[in-house]
Amino acid sequence: MADVTIVLIMTSLVLMDAYLVEQNPGPRRVGVCVTVLAGDACFLIVLRYVAIWAGSEVHTARRGYAMILWFFYIFILEIKVYFVYQNYKSQDVDAETDVGVSRRALTLLLSVCMPIVFITLAAIDHLEYLRPYKKREEIRSRLFWVVVDLLDVVDVQANLWELQREGLPLWVEGLMFFYCYILLLVLPCVSLSEISMQGVNIVPHKMMLYPILSLATINVITLLIRSGNLLIYGDTQVSGIMMGKNVIAIVVKCCSLAQYRKHQQASPPADRGAEMQKSSLVDVQINNVQPLVLPRVVIEDFTTILEEEEQSKDEPEHT
Template structure:
């Protein structure tokens, strides 16, 4: 069976990302603090076994991703993202730990290259797993792509916050004063790392589930309110803003990205204003429904009074005398109804006599 392009691209992205992070780990073990001439055997064996197990699991999970590409289910896509990100973050944790403890001058190019690799591979893998290309209505496809853009921007925001843990703006040998000024406490770095890990694991899975449930044609009925915008508002636009502000103002950390600070402020203002406008629209719609429900009962009274007024103006009796009029008219109609039957008898009788 020939693999689909989606399987080929997702496998290429995952395997290449894992291979590059493995090279970073082997390079750190070879040029680490102890000054070994090369990586040890157990480190190479552990990396090799981890990659083989990941490839075996990837073989079965990728087949499931292809089978549910045109269905609203995204269980295999969530499983693939969970498996890939868990193993990747475990390796990145050791990369950060080795960078923190090494005593040689840092290589900013290598660290920024790692950040660039992650900022390309993680969003691209997420876009592949969404299956947005399989959506047939063009308008719906454009709408889904607009929602995916917000998710990608949030992923880059979290990656920028996490990359500050291994990117160095200056060497650790520049002096104790500079080191204490530029380096966060170990507990703070651990807290930031695992918070970013939780966000990278949770937010794409929520977005995949919601896009899979609403992004396919033929699904009708009222749509449920999306959970991702509110989750992004709290975890990204508020908490990461607080973390960056604390690092910049309290710890004087120069690695804080002021660009994403501004992005979070703007996104916070836009989301709150849109939520307020939606609340006003819903309240206005509810008020209009209550007014529309009260209008039919009230409108009957003016109509009845107007009918009575018109009847009196034209000399007609009010509705209370309808029964008496109908009885008298029934007697008159009964006498009149006999006349047409007697009218044809006159000519026939005359013709018979003649």
């Protein structure tokens, strides 16, 4: 499974390298090609050492290795996306006929590669401790929301390099790009850590960290970003479908948080009773266990007795 993940990661990085090489014609193309190939080789070496380190650590979970892979993957991928985006900004839009096609192809590439790599890293079908079908479906439904959030963030970020009537201010572009960069870097790792921390006893209402973070950082803020681009800057490229998705996600996640709060208010008495019952059972088991007394074996030294008997026999002979 790790080999498949590394192949997918390297394939998406090589496709981004093709964008970088294609954007630098002339003698610069050879230098850019050598640079990106050297960077990919160093990235493979780092992944190799990370895999060896994660395999040698007994306490390192498989999800920890998946989070490290995702972090490095997005870190390198977004750096290349940034250079591609800057090259697009410096190009003359009127002089190119297929500029819109290449930019939308970049958006399609990111929209396909990121979710596929994330799903491969999650690998629900390879979690042996998730034997019940209901638990696997619960995790799949949560990962589906993560994939939709990834597409939402990519859509906001792609609004920077796709064609627009009027360019956004420089500080707005930088803020949008690096805000999406941080979201792509952190939030999928939070989802993977939630799955790994649950272990065998997966409790759905305790996996609420990612829904809370995504509600605030993705659904609310990206809705504000799209609304601001539409109303203030007159951006016609804003996705109305994603805005509707944000509204639906806000309603659904607010209902889930309300149910979670009700469950928290109702659960303490039951939890306390269960804890008291468990503690009483443990006490009864401890009291019923009889102490194990090991037999003591005493080995006496008979050599001194034999020596005294020999001396007592020898004394009458001398007398």
